[in-house]
Amino acid sequence: MEKKNEKSVFATLNAINVNEHVEKKKTGEKNPDGTEKTLSYLSWVWAWGQVKQLYPDASYEVKHWDGKPYLCDELIGFMVETSVTIHGETMTMWLPVMDNKNKAMKAAPYTYKTKYGEKEVAPATMFDINTAIMRCLVKNLAMFGLGLYIYAGEDLPEEDAKQAKEAATAAAAADLPKAIEETKACKSRDEINAVWSKWTGKYPEFATQGHEFYNAVVEVGQSIK
Numbered sequence: 001m002e003k004k005n006e007k008s009v010f011a012t013l014n015a016i017n018v019n020e021h022v023e024k025k026k027t028g029e030k031n032p033d034g035t036e037k038t039l040s041y042l043s044w045v046w047a048w049g050q051v052k053q054l055y056p057d058a059s060y061e062v063k064h065w066d067g068k069p070y071l072c073d074e075l076i077g078f079m080v081e082t083s084v085t086i087h088g089e090t091m092t093m094w095l096p097v098m099d100n101k102n103k104a105m106k107a108a109p110y111t112y113k114t115k116y117g118e119k120e121v122a123p124a125t126m127f128d129i130n131t132a133i134m135r136c137l138v139k140n141l142a143m144f145g146l147g148l149y150i151y152a153g154e155d156l157p158e159e160d161a162k163q164a165k166e167a168a169t170a171a172a173a174a175d176l177p178k179a180i181e182e183t184k185a186c187k188s189r190d191e192i193n194a195v196w197s198k199w200t201g202k203y204p205e206f207a208t209q210g211h212e213f214y215n216a217v218v219e220v221g222q223s224i225k
Contacts, residue, residue, distance in 0.1 A: 009086050014145030021046040042147045044134040060084045070129050077104035078124050080133045084140045093140035097124050097132040172203045183216045
Protein backbone atom coordinates (compact mmCIF):
# COMPACT_ATOMS: atom_id res chain seq x y z
CA MET A 1 0.00 0.00 0.00
CA GLU A 2 1.30 3.48 -0.91
CA LYS A 3 1.97 5.96 1.85
CA LYS A 4 -0.19 9.07 1.88
CA ASN A 5 2.77 11.38 1.29
CA GLU A 6 3.87 9.45 -1.80
CA LYS A 7 2.73 10.18 -5.33
CA SER A 8 0.28 7.77 -6.88
CA VAL A 9 1.53 5.37 -9.55
CA PHE A 10 -0.21 7.44 -12.23
CA ALA A 11 1.18 10.79 -11.00
CA THR A 12 4.71 9.34 -10.84
CA LEU A 13 4.70 7.76 -14.29
CA ASN A 14 2.75 10.56 -15.96
CA ALA A 15 5.41 13.10 -14.87
CA ILE A 16 8.24 11.29 -16.71
CA ASN A 17 9.46 12.94 -19.90
CA VAL A 18 9.82 10.11 -22.42
CA ASN A 19 10.73 12.21 -25.48
CA GLU A 20 14.32 10.95 -25.78
CA HIS A 21 13.06 7.37 -26.04
CA VAL A 22 10.40 7.89 -28.69
CA GLU A 23 11.12 6.36 -32.10
CA LYS A 24 9.55 7.94 -35.18
CA LYS A 25 8.98 5.74 -38.21
CA LYS A 26 8.06 6.93 -41.69
CA THR A 27 4.86 5.55 -43.20
CA GLY A 28 5.55 6.46 -46.82
CA GLU A 29 2.35 8.55 -46.85
CA LYS A 30 1.73 12.30 -46.71
CA ASN A 31 -0.13 14.54 -44.29
CA PRO A 32 -2.71 17.01 -45.69
CA ASP A 33 -0.06 19.77 -45.54
CA GLY A 34 2.33 17.71 -47.70
CA THR A 35 4.75 16.71 -44.94
CA GLU A 36 5.67 13.06 -44.52
CA LYS A 37 3.48 11.15 -42.09
CA THR A 38 5.29 9.45 -39.21
CA LEU A 39 4.22 7.22 -36.33
CA SER A 40 5.65 7.59 -32.82
CA TYR A 41 6.64 4.56 -30.75
CA LEU A 42 8.04 4.46 -27.23
CA SER A 43 10.76 1.84 -26.76
CA TRP A 44 9.22 -1.07 -24.84
CA VAL A 45 12.61 -2.04 -23.39
CA TRP A 46 13.08 1.40 -21.86
CA ALA A 47 9.43 1.70 -20.79
CA TRP A 48 9.36 -1.64 -19.00
CA GLY A 49 12.75 -0.93 -17.43
CA GLN A 50 11.48 2.36 -16.01
CA VAL A 51 8.41 0.73 -14.53
CA LYS A 52 10.37 -2.13 -12.94
CA GLN A 53 12.88 0.27 -11.42
CA LEU A 54 10.12 2.24 -9.77
CA TYR A 55 7.81 -0.69 -9.01
CA PRO A 56 9.70 -4.01 -8.71
CA ASP A 57 6.42 -5.84 -8.10
CA ALA A 58 5.06 -4.86 -11.56
CA SER A 59 4.17 -7.71 -13.91
CA TYR A 60 2.50 -8.17 -17.27
CA GLU A 61 0.70 -10.98 -19.04
CA VAL A 62 0.03 -11.69 -22.70
CA LYS A 63 -3.41 -13.16 -23.34
CA HIS A 64 -3.61 -16.44 -25.29
CA TRP A 65 -6.46 -17.89 -27.31
CA ASP A 66 -6.23 -21.66 -27.74
CA GLY A 67 -2.54 -21.48 -26.86
CA LYS A 68 -1.82 -18.68 -29.36
CA PRO A 69 -0.87 -15.10 -28.32
CA TYR A 70 -3.32 -13.55 -30.78
CA LEU A 71 -6.93 -13.60 -31.88
CA CYS A 72 -7.52 -13.91 -35.62
CA ASP A 73 -10.58 -13.17 -37.71
CA GLU A 74 -10.18 -13.75 -41.46
CA LEU A 75 -12.31 -10.72 -42.30
CA ILE A 76 -10.96 -8.07 -39.93
CA GLY A 77 -7.46 -9.28 -38.97
CA PHE A 78 -5.41 -10.03 -35.86
CA MET A 79 -5.71 -8.68 -32.32
CA VAL A 80 -3.36 -8.99 -29.33
CA GLU A 81 -4.01 -8.22 -25.68
CA THR A 82 -1.89 -7.58 -22.59
CA SER A 83 -2.56 -6.99 -18.91
CA VAL A 84 -0.29 -5.04 -16.57
CA THR A 85 -0.41 -5.19 -12.76
CA ILE A 86 1.22 -2.53 -10.57
CA HIS A 87 0.67 -2.36 -6.82
CA GLY A 88 -2.24 -4.76 -7.07
CA GLU A 89 -4.06 -2.79 -9.79
CA THR A 90 -4.52 -4.56 -13.12
CA MET A 91 -5.42 -2.87 -16.40
CA THR A 92 -5.89 -4.47 -19.79
CA MET A 93 -5.10 -3.15 -23.27
CA TRP A 94 -5.55 -4.53 -26.78
CA LEU A 95 -4.08 -3.63 -30.15
CA PRO A 96 -4.64 -4.77 -33.74
CA VAL A 97 -1.63 -6.09 -35.63
CA MET A 98 -0.79 -3.30 -38.10
CA ASP A 99 1.74 -2.56 -40.82
CA ASN A 100 3.93 0.55 -41.00
CA LYS A 101 1.01 2.54 -42.43
CA ASN A 102 -1.25 1.64 -39.49
CA LYS A 103 -3.36 -0.67 -41.65
CA ALA A 104 -4.75 -3.82 -40.06
CA MET A 105 -2.94 -6.95 -41.20
CA LYS A 106 -4.84 -10.14 -42.02
CA ALA A 107 -3.93 -13.75 -42.73
CA ALA A 108 -3.95 -13.01 -46.48
CA PRO A 109 -2.77 -9.95 -48.42
CA TYR A 110 -5.33 -7.37 -49.51
CA THR A 111 -5.41 -4.01 -51.30
CA TYR A 112 -7.01 -0.66 -50.58
CA LYS A 113 -7.40 2.51 -52.62
CA THR A 114 -5.75 5.87 -51.93
CA LYS A 115 -5.53 9.06 -53.97
CA TYR A 116 -2.06 7.87 -54.98
CA GLY A 117 -3.40 4.58 -56.30
CA GLU A 118 -3.85 1.08 -54.89
CA LYS A 119 -1.76 -0.04 -51.92
CA GLU A 120 -1.22 -3.59 -50.67
CA VAL A 121 -1.12 -4.82 -47.10
CA ALA A 122 1.04 -7.92 -46.67
CA PRO A 123 -0.18 -10.88 -44.57
CA ALA A 124 0.80 -10.82 -40.91
CA THR A 125 3.81 -12.83 -39.75
CA MET A 126 4.88 -13.89 -36.26
CA PHE A 127 7.32 -10.98 -36.32
CA ASP A 128 4.40 -8.57 -36.84
CA ILE A 129 2.45 -10.23 -34.04
CA ASN A 130 5.41 -10.04 -31.66
CA THR A 131 5.90 -6.36 -32.52
CA ALA A 132 2.21 -5.68 -31.87
CA ILE A 133 2.37 -7.41 -28.47
CA MET A 134 5.26 -5.23 -27.29
CA ARG A 135 3.58 -2.08 -28.60
CA CYS A 136 0.42 -3.16 -26.82
CA LEU A 137 2.45 -3.48 -23.61
CA VAL A 138 3.70 0.10 -24.01
CA LYS A 139 0.14 1.30 -24.61
CA ASN A 140 -0.89 -0.67 -21.54
CA LEU A 141 1.78 1.13 -19.48
CA ALA A 142 0.42 4.45 -20.77
CA MET A 143 -2.83 3.62 -18.97
CA PHE A 144 -0.76 3.84 -15.79
CA GLY A 145 0.60 7.22 -16.94
CA LEU A 146 3.93 6.46 -18.67
CA GLY A 147 4.04 8.35 -21.98
CA LEU A 148 0.29 8.95 -21.94
CA TYR A 149 0.75 12.43 -23.38
CA ILE A 150 2.12 10.90 -26.61
CA TYR A 151 -1.25 9.26 -27.29
CA ALA A 152 -2.93 12.61 -26.59
CA GLY A 153 -0.78 14.24 -29.28
CA GLU A 154 1.12 16.39 -26.79
CA ASP A 155 4.84 17.19 -26.83
CA LEU A 156 5.48 17.22 -23.08
CA PRO A 157 4.14 15.47 -19.98
CA GLU A 158 1.51 17.40 -18.04
CA GLU A 159 3.85 18.78 -15.37
CA ASP A 160 6.52 19.86 -17.88
CA ALA A 161 3.86 21.45 -20.09
CA LYS A 162 2.50 23.35 -17.09
CA GLN A 163 5.96 24.64 -16.19
CA ALA A 164 6.65 25.61 -19.81
CA LYS A 165 3.37 27.53 -19.96
CA GLU A 166 4.13 29.34 -16.71
CA ALA A 167 7.61 30.25 -18.00
CA ALA A 168 6.16 31.57 -21.28
CA THR A 169 3.57 33.65 -19.39
CA ALA A 170 6.28 35.13 -17.17
CA ALA A 171 8.46 35.96 -20.19
CA ALA A 172 5.55 37.67 -21.96
CA ALA A 173 4.79 39.76 -18.88
CA ALA A 174 8.46 40.76 -18.59
CA ASP A 175 8.67 41.80 -22.26
CA LEU A 176 5.35 43.65 -22.41
CA PRO A 177 6.70 47.04 -21.18
CA LYS A 178 9.49 46.92 -23.77
CA ALA A 179 7.02 46.04 -26.53
CA ILE A 180 4.76 48.95 -25.59
CA GLU A 181 7.76 51.32 -25.36
CA GLU A 182 8.88 50.33 -28.87
CA THR A 183 5.34 50.83 -30.15
CA LYS A 184 5.07 54.34 -28.71
CA ALA A 185 8.40 55.24 -30.33
CA CYS A 186 7.09 54.44 -33.83
CA LYS A 187 6.87 57.34 -36.27
CA SER A 188 5.48 55.56 -39.33
CA ARG A 189 3.16 52.77 -40.44
CA ASP A 190 6.14 50.67 -41.54
CA GLU A 191 7.68 50.95 -38.07
CA ILE A 192 4.38 49.96 -36.44
CA ASN A 193 4.05 46.96 -38.77
CA ALA A 194 7.60 45.88 -37.96
CA VAL A 195 7.03 46.14 -34.20
CA TRP A 196 3.69 44.33 -34.53
CA SER A 197 5.26 41.44 -36.47
CA LYS A 198 8.17 41.20 -34.05
CA TRP A 199 6.16 40.92 -30.85
CA THR A 200 3.06 39.03 -32.03
CA GLY A 201 5.40 36.54 -33.69
CA LYS A 202 7.07 35.94 -30.33
CA TYR A 203 3.91 36.15 -28.23
CA PRO A 204 0.73 35.40 -30.28
CA GLU A 205 -1.44 36.45 -27.34
CA PHE A 206 -0.25 40.04 -27.88
CA ALA A 207 -2.45 40.10 -31.00
CA THR A 208 -5.60 39.50 -28.97
CA GLN A 209 -8.07 42.36 -29.14
CA GLY A 210 -8.09 44.18 -25.80
CA HIS A 211 -4.52 43.13 -24.89
CA GLU A 212 -2.34 46.03 -23.66
CA PHE A 213 0.04 45.68 -26.60
CA TYR A 214 -2.84 45.51 -29.08
CA ASN A 215 -4.38 48.66 -27.57
CA ALA A 216 -1.04 50.48 -27.69
CA VAL A 217 -0.60 49.65 -31.40
CA VAL A 218 -4.12 50.86 -32.18
CA GLU A 219 -3.60 54.09 -30.26
CA VAL A 220 -0.26 54.88 -31.93
CA GLY A 221 -1.61 53.87 -35.33
CA GLN A 222 -4.50 56.32 -35.03
CA SER A 223 -2.10 59.14 -34.20
CA ILE A 224 -0.01 58.60 -37.34
CA LYS A 225 -1.36 60.14 -40.49
